[in-house]
Amino acid sequence: MAAPNDADFRHAGEPAGPPGPAVLTTPAAMQRWRRDHPGDLGFVPTMGYLHEGHLALVRRAKAENALTVVSIFVNPTQFGPGEDFERYPRDEVRDLQLLREAGVDAVYLPSAAEMYPPGYQTYVTVEEVTRRLEGAARPGHFRGVATVVLKLFNAVGPTRAYFGRKDAQQLRVIRRMVRDLDLPVEIVPCDIVREPDGLAMSSRNVYLSPEQRAAAPVIKRSLDAAAAAWAAGERDAETLRRIVREVIAGEPLAALEYVSLADDETLEELEGTVGGPALLSLVVRFGATRLLDNIELA
Numbered sequence: 592m593a594a595p596n597d598a599d600f601r602h603a604g605e606p607a608g609p610p611g612p613a614v615l616t617t618p619a620a621m622q623r624w625r626r627d628h629p630g631d632l633g634f635v636p637t638m639g640y641l642h643e644g645h646l647a648l649v650r651r652a653k654a655e656n657a658l659t660v661v662s663i664f665v666n667p668t669q670f671g672p673g674e675d676f677e678r679y680p681r682d683e684v685r686d687l688q689l690l691r692e693a694g695v696d697a698v699y700l701p702s703a704a705e706m707y708p709p710g711y712q713t714y715v716t717v718e719e720v721t722r723r724l725e726g727a728a729r730p731g732h733f734r735g736v737a738t739v740v741l742k743l744f745n746a747v748g749p750t751r752a753y754f755g756r757k758d759a760q761q762l763r764v765i766r767r768m769v770r771d772l773d774l775p776v777e778i779v780p781c782d783i784v785r786e787p788d789g790l791a792m793s794s795r796n797v798y799l800s801p802e803q804r805a806a807a808p809v810i811k812r813s814l815d816a817a818a819a820a821w822a823a824g825e826r827d828a829e830t831l832r833r834i835v836r837e838v839i840a841g842e843p844l845a846a847l848e849y850v851s852l853a854d855d856e857t858l859e860e861l862e863g864t865v866g867g868p869a870l871l872s873l874v875v876r877f878g879a880t881r882l883l884d885n886i887e888l889a
């Protein structure tokens with residue numbers, strides 16, 4: 592059910608104002624737009640419901656490239672059965688307005704039917720680095736992420752692609768895929784943007800009740816406690832994980848799903864004395880809502 596060509600390329604926003612971003616809704620329309628717009632292109636893939644974390648990526652992409660493209664696509668293949676695909680927050684009108692204000696050149700807004708038409712059967716599997724952490728907690732998740740990111744890259748043709756450090760394993764999976772498949776794109780990691788009380792911005796924060804939201808900064812406090820111990824010279828992997836566990840245990844609304852201290856690149860869990868750079872990451876549940884966060888110890 593391909594959209595007619597006219598609908599593939601339209602401008603968001605009022606006709607009287609300055610032109611908004613081009614909105615492309617099919618891979619073919621996106622590829623055509625890219626052919627017509629040569630030059631360095633910064634790409635920010637998202638699942639929409641945009642917040643300051645996304646907009647920081649967009650600003651960086653704009654600062655470093657002649658052209659900026661943002662995709663909004665809630666990718667069904669990275670959600671497992673029973674996960675929140677159906678209720679994932681969506682607000683396309685507000686997102687387009689924010690991207691217009693941010694001055695992006697194009698928004699890629701494909702439908703699931705365009706991305707995965709009947710007969711679709713090709714997936715990308717990144718191996719070792721997907722086995723633990725989010726890969727273990729969400730079987731099939733990174734197969735969906737790697738597949739959709741490769742498809743998005745093929746449609747958009749980016750020079751650079753911007754990913755948040757909040758999804759630390761995702762960033763490493765994408766880097767690995769880019770190296771292994773010789774993709775001609777530079778992956779640019781971007782720092783985590785936080786609320787004033789330390790909670791990492793996330794579209795899923797909207798699921799929290801007021802009481803859960805008030806309790807959620809415990810996540811960053813637990814990372815800060817471990818980082819302070821690290822700064823004071825603590826290098827024992829289990830002690831650093833225990834510090835996180837103890838801080839989270841002090842918050843009755845928070846349930847720790849996992850805490851990991853892993854090799855910063857391979858994500859192999861570390862034991863004993865930590866020598867090199869390490870990624871301290873955790874997932875905390877507030878009711879049905881899973882929130883993830885991390886800090887790099889170097």
Ligand SMILES: Nc1ncnc2c1ncn2[C@@H]1O[C@H](COP(=O)(O)OP(=O)(O)OP(=O)(O)O)[C@@H](O)[C@H]1O
Pocket residue numbers: 636637638639644645648753754755756757758781782783784785791792793794795796
């Ligand atoms: N607080 C943040 N700081 C920096 N980057 C972020 C932040 N939140 C999301 N990103 C990045 O934005 C990109 C799109 O992420 P996505 O649309 O999944 O947003 P999200 O808020 O992380 O959603 P969710 O937490 O519900 O998965 C990813 O590269 C992600 O790492």
Ligand SMILES: CC(C)(CO)[C@@H](O)C(=O)[O-]
Pocket residue numbers: 636637638664666669736739740758761
């Ligand atoms: C990279 C991504 C857009 C792929 O669907 C998603 O996993 C996300 O928003 O982090």
Ligand code: BAL
Pocket residue numbers: 669670758761
């Ligand atoms: N930001 C990661 C996408 C997901 O949770 O599916």
